Amino acid sequence: MTFADLGLSPKVLSAVTDAGYTKPTPIQAGAIPHALMGKDVLGIAQTGTGKTAAFVLPMITRLEKGRARARMPRTLILEPTRELAAQVEENFVKYGKNHKLNIALLIGGVSFDEQDKKLERGADVLIATPGRLLDHRERGKLLLNGVEILVIDEADRMLDMGFIPDIERICEMIPFTRQTLFFSATMPPEITKLTEKFLHAPVRVEVARAATTASTVTQRLVKSAPKPWDKREVLRNLIRAEADELKNAIIFCNRKVEVSDLYKSLLKYEFDAGALHGDMDQRARMAMLDSFRSGKLKLLVASDVAARGLDIPDVSHVFNFDVPIHAEDYVHRIGRTGRAGRSGKSFTIVTRSDTKYLDAIEKLIGQNIEWLDGDLSTVVASESDDEAPRRGRGAPRRAGRKDEGERKRGRRESPAKPAEEMLADAEAPAAEAVPERSERKDAIKADNAARGSRSGGAKGERSDKPRNDDRPRREDRRRRDDDLNDGTVGFGDDMPAFMLIEAKV
Numbered sequence: 001m002t003f004a005d006l007g008l009s010p011k012v013l014s015a016v017t018d019a020g021y022t023k024p025t026p027i028q029a030g031a032i033p034h035a036l037m038g039k040d041v042l043g044i045a046q047t048g049t050g051k052t053a054a055f056v057l058p059m060i061t062r063l064e065k066g067r068a069r070a071r072m073p074r075t076l077i078l079e080p081t082r083e084l085a086a087q088v089e090e091n092f093v094k095y096g097k098n099h100k101l102n103i104a105l106l107i108g109g110v111s112f113d114e115q116d117k118k119l120e121r122g123a124d125v126l127i128a129t130p131g132r133l134l135d136h137r138e139r140g141k142l143l144l145n146g147v148e149i150l151v152i153d154e155a156d157r158m159l160d161m162g163f164i165p166d167i168e169r170i171c172e173m174i175p176f177t178r179q180t181l182f183f184s185a186t187m188p189p190e191i192t193k194l195t196e197k198f199l200h201a202p203v204r205v206e207v208a209r210a211a212t213t214a215s216t217v218t219q220r221l222v223k224s225a226p227k228p229w230d231k232r233e234v235l236r237n238l239i240r241a242e243a244d245e246l247k248n249a250i251i252f253c254n255r256k257v258e259v260s261d262l263y264k265s266l267l268k269y270e271f272d273a274g275a276l277h278g279d280m281d282q283r284a285r286m287a288m289l290d291s292f293r294s295g296k297l298k299l300l301v302a303s304d305v306a307a308r309g310l311d312i313p314d315v316s317h318v319f320n321f322d323v324p325i326h327a328e329d330y331v332h333r334i335g336r337t338g339r340a341g342r343s344g345k346s347f348t349i350v351t352r353s354d355t356k357y358l359d360a361i362e363k364l365i366g367q368n369i370e371w372l373d374g375d376l377s378t379v380v381a382s383e384s385d386d387e388a389p390r391r392g393r394g395a396p397r398r399a400g401r402k403d404e405g406e407r408k409r410g411r412r413e414s415p416a417k418p419a420e421e422m423l424a425d426a427e428a429p430a431a432e433a434v435p436e437r438s439e440r441k442d443a444i445k446a447d448n449a450a451r452g453s454r455s456g457g458a459k460g461e462r463s464d465k466p467r468n469d470d471r472p473r474r475e476d477r478r479r480r481d482d483d484l485n486d487g488t489v490g491f492g493d494d495m496p497a498f499m500l501i502e503a504k505v
């Protein structure tokens with residue numbers, strides 16, 4: 001089957017050809033003909049399946065008839081995040097290059113005035129996050145009774161983010177006669193209820209069984225002792241071991257505060273890392289994303305919410321620094337790699353307290369994930385979840401001494417929290433804001449200048465020979481700590497050995 005078989009207009013077909021796509025993906029082949037006939041569509045598809053074009057292409061074709069009126073958009077696309085909304089806009093620009101479409105983007109972090117002007121001109125396509133859309137409506141600048149096509153994208157993420165009441169309100173504001181195109185990667189009961197309420201005799205197009213991971217992704221579990229510094233060490237070792245194959249990677253954390261901590265730790269160990277979380281302003285997020293997309297940045301640390309639906313083609317690796325609490329998130333995370341038939345790798349760092357979540361994931365995806373190097377039974381008993389690793393005479397020195405420093409400074413994490421609490425924390429403000437890329441680069445530059453010794457080697461990593469442990473050199477540690485001002489007090493990493501001898505009682 002080709003795009004020409006789907007019933008798209010010649011102008012749209014020409015833009016698709018220019019984009020270099022020759023064959024529709026299954027969700028496109030399944031959804032486009034029905035969408036062109038004006039039917040409601042329920043598309044069950046993960047990101048990476050080409051689902052954006054599955055609604056953008058028929059919409060542009062249908063928009064060729066008629067024109068927009070001031071403040072009365074003709075179509076509305078709801079997206080859960082700003083980035084995803086911006087990406088959909090890019091798709092309209094790409095596939096609408098032969099049309100004169102007025103596109104308005106209503107997302108947070110951009111002034112209302114600018115957005116009002118676009119609405120005033122009359123929008124053919126309105127792309128919005130639910131909160132900002134309702135804000136505009138309440139200001140009286142937006143009328144939704146001219147909407148002919150409504151798209152609800154990433155519905156299960158909307159559910160996770162608590163947007164379902166907003167979505168219901170919006171659906172009720174739009175004429176009953178509209179066409180609705182509804183997309184979700186998974187179909188939890190709340191989403192099924194929503195489709196029953198707001199879709200009319202929808203055509204169901206399911207491209208992969210809900211919650212399956214692509215067969216092109218090699219998935220592995222990696223055991224770790226429970227503390228964050230243990231996990232960071234495991235992660236560093238994994239990244240190094242994968243260096244030859246690792247083109248770029250997304251590293252997922254469950255909570256914003258972990259995104260921030262891990263990002264800083266990776267920079268200290270001279271990895272080429274950036275971070276993405278909900279607290280960053282729009283410009284900083286876009287700049288970070290652009291650097292990652294263009295390949296300037298190799299590692300991107302992100303929370304689920306921040307990374308959801310981002311179109312980053314060809315990610316070679318996904319690292320789950322934390323096992324996701326929602327099993328569906330595992331599927332979404334893994335969906336970042338192995339796209340469009342390419343091969344990809346994922347590594348999930350697992351501690352003993354994660355087994356409940358791991359079981360749920362394996363049940364959901366219907367397969368057992370292989371361990372990379374033995375399962376948790378080989379994690380030494382003294383490093384149980386309730387007890388920090390003990391140090392004493394004869395105890396092996398641990399590799400990540402900077403992280404030990406954090407522990408000595410009393411930055412212990414509180415005991416494991418219940419899942420609900422962790423979810424509540426998931427988008428709580430980070431302890432420290434992630435520095436902008438410019439600051440990040442300045443910190444690295446200052447560090448390099450201080451050492452005056454960095455040439456060749458893999459981008460972002462130390463160029464000299466690997467040592468048999470990954471401790472930063474003593475003199476470097478001091479300088480780096482100064483540069484990044486991480487507040488080391490007392491002995492820091494340089495605790496004299498005698499202080500580590502356990503007292504006999």
Ligand code: AMP
Nearest residue numbers: 021023024025047048049050051052053
């Ligand atoms: P999406 O699922 O919409 O996030 O799309 C995932 C990626 O697939 C994007 O980079 C699209 O540009 C790309 N894509 C969309 N349609 C096709 C197609 N028919 N053939 C190849 N790639 C496509």
